[in-house]
Amino acid sequence: MNLAIGELSRRTEVKVPTIRYYEQIGLLPAAPRSEGGQRRYGPDEVKRLNFIRHARELGFEIDDIRHLLDLTARPQDSCHEADSIARRHLADIERRIAELTALRNELSRMVSECGHGRICECRIVEVIADHGQCRHGH
């Protein structure tokens, strides 16, 4: 197994420029090169890049992933840190869900109150303009 970057890309579903970007920021090690200077990859890189992609899909930030990858290099250590990274991330997502849910409720009320008339009497525009005064006071 001695894969070119395009083949690695196909197997991991990570785009070629993204792979190069990950190398540039040190998330992937600098790949060995062919005689002509093209990157060549082995099975470890496939695994590592798959890990990165899955973690990104789960919404982890690059720095968290860096940390998680460091941890997997020390498999006998306690998984306490991995656990706390994941818990922190979970709390962050829950906070974002709460924020977005509040927004959704507000927007959905606005949209339902719109009488489809003219701008000057539109509840949507009105609510945005008066937001701070009328209902919330934040």
Next chain:
Amino acid sequence: MNLAIGELSRRTEVKVPTIRYYEQIGLLPAAPRSEGGQRRYGPDEVKRLNFIRHARELGFEIDDIRHLLDLTARPQDSCHEADSIARRHLADIERRIAELTALRNELSRMVSECGHGRICECRIVEVIADHGQCRHGH
């Protein structure tokens, strides 16, 4: 009323550099200047900037806000466009909530399955590494 930028900032709770940034991208008109070259603002700018802030709090993008502001300049027009901007935004937020909720469920299951042992047997690390194969197949 002839406000300096700091006073405008205080009244609208928009930071000074952000106000300058909004001017730079054309979201706020170029403010008239004092003799020494400092920006001075009147009541219209307070209103406009409040509108911008409220719209940002509701998660609208700058381009949408630009559009909404254009609409408020033509108050006799139909509010059809405002309505569709708001609906599109609402749909977008609902999609993001759905995505985040799916993430939350997955993360929360991962975290609850972690036995607080060693990395090599940690469900969190394992799930990230095997994500594609084990349960989803996407």
Next chain:
DNA sequence: CCTTGAACCTCTAGTCACTAGAGATCGTAG
């Protein structure tokens, strides 16, 4: 009138995680 110091000015660069494009070189099938 003069000084002080907070507030203001412009300009550049950094954030995050990529993405796009230009222009050149490599690898391989026919």
Next chain:
DNA sequence: CTACGATCTCTAGTGACTAGAGGTTCAAGG
């Protein structure tokens, strides 16, 4: 040996700001 797709490096752009350097203006107190 030639074509041509894949690869290379490098720079710049995205969105919506934020941070900092280095200089100027304004208003109040002495």
